[in-house]
Amino acid sequence: xxxxxxxxxxxxxxxxxxxxxxxxxxxxxxxxxxxxxxxxxxxxxxxxxxxxxxxxxxxxxxxxxxxxxxxxxxxxxxxxxxxxxxxxxxxxxxxxxxxxxxxxxxxxxxxxxxxxxxxxxxxxxxxxxxxxxxxxxxxxxxxxxxxxxxxxxxxxxxxxxxxxxxxxxxxxxxxxxxxxxxxxxxxxxxxxxxxxxxxxxxxxxxx
Amino acid sequence: xxxxxxxxxxxxxxxxxxxxxxxxxxxxxxxxxxxxxxxxxxxxxxxxxxxxxxxxxxxxxxxxxxxxxxxxxxxxxxxxxxxxxxxxxxxxxxxxxxxxxxxxxxxxxxxxxxxxxxxxxxxxxxxxxxxxxxxxxxxxxxxxxxxxxxxxxxxxxxxxxxxxxxxxxxxxxxxxxxxxxxxxxxxxxxxxxxxxxxxxxxxxxxxxxxxxxxxxxxxxxxxxxxxxxxxxxxxxxxxxxxxxxxxxxxxxxxxxxxxxxxxxxxxxxxxxxxxxxxxxxxxxxxxxxxx
Numbered sequence: 001x002x003x004x005x006x007x008x009x010x011x012x013x014x015x016x017x018x019x020x021x022x023x024x025x026x027x028x029x030x031x032x033x034x035x036x037x038x039x040x041x042x043x044x045x046x047x048x049x050x051x052x053x054x055x056x057x058x059x060x061x062x063x064x065x066x067x068x069x070x071x072x073x074x075x076x077x078x079x080x081x082x083x084x085x086x087x088x089x090x091x092x093x094x095x096x097x098x099x100x101x102x103x104x105x106x107x108x109x110x111x112x113x114x115x116x117x118x119x120x121x122x123x124x125x126x127x128x129x130x131x132x133x134x135x136x137x138x139x140x141x142x143x144x145x146x147x148x149x150x151x152x153x154x155x156x157x158x159x160x161x162x163x164x165x166x167x168x169x170x171x172x173x174x175x176x177x178x179x180x181x182x183x184x185x186x187x188x189x190x191x192x193x194x195x196x197x198x199x200x201x202x203x204x205x206x207x
Numbered sequence: 208x209x210x211x212x213x214x215x216x217x218x219x220x221x222x223x224x225x226x227x228x229x230x231x232x233x234x235x236x237x238x239x240x241x242x243x244x245x246x247x248x249x250x251x252x253x254x255x256x257x258x259x260x261x262x263x264x265x266x267x268x269x270x271x272x273x274x275x276x277x278x279x280x281x282x283x284x285x286x287x288x289x290x291x292x293x294x295x296x297x298x299x300x301x302x303x304x305x306x307x308x309x310x311x312x313x314x315x316x317x318x319x320x321x322x323x324x325x326x327x328x329x330x331x332x333x334x335x336x337x338x339x340x341x342x343x344x345x346x347x348x349x350x351x352x353x354x355x356x357x358x359x360x361x362x363x364x365x366x367x368x369x370x371x372x373x374x375x376x377x378x379x380x381x382x383x384x385x386x387x388x389x390x391x392x393x394x395x396x397x398x399x400x401x402x403x404x405x406x407x408x409x410x411x412x413x414x415x416x417x418x419x420x421x422x423x424x425x426x427x428x429x430x431x432x433x434x435x436x437x438x439x440x441x442x443x444x445x446x447x448x449x450x451x452x453x454x455x456x457x458x459x460x461x462x463x464x465x466x467x468x469x470x471x472x473x474x475x476x477x478x479x480x481x482x483x484x485x486x487x488x489x490x491x492x493x494x495x496x497x498x
Contacts, residue, residue: 029285036277044273049255058269062276069284074303122211129215133255151248177230184223191216 017081025072032072035081036065043089049149050093052138063092083160086150090164097142136187144179151176222250341377348374349383353390361400368394368403372410388414392423395440401433408439421449428455434466438473445476453480 015023015031017038023031043064047057067088075084137145150161151172158176162169226247229240260266307313348370355367371387394407414420425444431437437459444452456473459465465473 029281032281033278036274040273040277041270044269048260054269058273058276061273062280065277066280066284069281076303125209125211125215127257129212129219130254130257132216133219133251134257137255173230177227180223180227180230184220184227187219187223191220 018077018079021068021072021075021079021081021084022077024068025075029069029072032065032068035068035085039082039085040065043085046086046089046149047093049137050142050145051096052134056096060089060092060096064089067092080160083156083164086156087164090146093146094142132190133187136183136190139186140179140182144175144182147172147175148179148183219251219254222247222254226251344377346383348377349387352387356390356394361403364394364398364400364403365406368406368410372406372413375410375414384414385417385419388417388420388423392420392427395424395436396427396430401436404431404433404436405439408436408443412443415443415447421447422451425449425451425455429458431459432464434469437465437469441469441473441476445480453477 015034017035020031020035024035040061044057044061047060047064048054051057051060064085068085071088075081137148140148147161147165150156150164151158156164158169158172162172165172165175167175226244229244229247307316352367352370352374355363355370358364358367368391371391375384375387388411391407391411395404395411398404398407408424411420411424415424421444424440424447428437428440428444431440441456441459444455456477460470460473460477
């Protein structure tokens with residue numbers, strides 16, 4: 001645990017994300033702790049949906065906050081914190097994909113065995129359905145998965161996503177639609193092939 | 208496939224189809240459509256959540272792991288004394304403060320920088336062209352001067368000496384300067400016209416600090432029969448501090464045809480040189496002063 005002032009122990013600040021980040025930029029690095037408490041979960045979700053791996057997502061979240069410390073000086077007074085944080089998360093994820101180009105994103109989860117408890121069979125089926133959907137999401141190209149994750153699962157507006165992806169708002173809408181369409185096609189194909197979430201690739205550890 | 212599997216997968220597909228339709232709307236989406244898209248997105252999000260994500264204990268454990276790693280990293284970062292003193296970081300921050308946030312402004316800055324770069328490039332190129340032209344002019348002047356020094360008419364040779372003197376002033380190239388100096392020394396030694404020789408001595412006075420010119424002038428002194436040139440040249444060689452200057456003046460003093468005024472001046476120079484250890488005068492006497 002840290003020896004320095006730990007914002008976790010402070011009363012919850014009313015300061016905006018941007019205000020806190022400006023303080024971090026000015027050298028008040030412990031203030032990043034408040035931002036960590038506020039946003040680490042959503043950044044973890046982003047990294048998890050992008051990579052499919054819980055362990056990797058944890059590493060990437062760590063990387064994102066390290067980048068916030070290192071590149072705090074690039075945060076502008078007129079910037080919004082969340083899009084900036086997602087930009088760092090996106091860069092961290094893309095850097096990982098670039099380094100491991102030969103390894104497609106694969107989930108590292110395990111689906112539990114059905115036991116004799118009431119409702120166990122139903123829970124197993126639900127888990128399989130969910131895992132199949134996650135696999136369909138991971139089969140999307142990175143850019144489509146990214147725009148879908150940002151738009152559907154996070155509180156970013158289309159305009160903020162457009163700034164993040166450096167394109168127009170209209171282009172974001174089109175990309176989102178195409179991504180949903182491909183996700184549906186991918187899921188349908190998986191269902192039609194009758195595959196288990198592991199897809200015979202042995203990656204899910206499905207039991 | 209069991210009934211439940213079929214039912215669950217159909218439900219997922221239904222959400223995906225509805226979401227596909229909802230996101231297909233062009234133009235401004237209605238409030239109702241936006242709400243539906245948000246609801247469908249939330250449903251899909253919930254469907255994607257794994258057991259581990261829903262398991263509170265697992266979420267707590269993961270949060271603690273992330274937290275521990277974060278604060279460890281933060282402590283390490285704060286412990287680094289150089290983190291605020293990095294010149295690169297400060298320069299980066301300084302630049303970031305000037306870098307505009309909007310794309311239009313960024314493009315404007317980039318365009319401005321490009322224009323400044325192009326302007327500088329063109330200016331530099333123009334300057335290098337000027338240098339090249341200047342070199343060409345100097346070379347031409349040198350060629351013309353050397354050609355005129357051999358002209359049969361004294362006034363043309365005089366013009367050649369003037370051109371040579373001008374080329375000497377412009378020349379940044381030692382080789383070129385020495386080529387002109389050699390031509391002028393030839394004039395000082397052998398030109399039949401007193402005026403031309405005097406003009407050549409005046410021109411060479413500017414570069415009399417060069418050993419080759421100095422010794423050339425000393426050598427030319429013994430060949431002079433014009434009192435004006437003798438005195439001007441004697442003043443120049445003594446002032447230049449050449450080691451052979453006094454010997455050359457002594458040789459000249461032995462001549463019977465020497466004008467009394469010249470002899471007087473040469474003796475005076477020798478006296479001064481003896482009294483001052485060879486440094487007769489701090490500056491050469493010009494032909495006009497001798498006159």
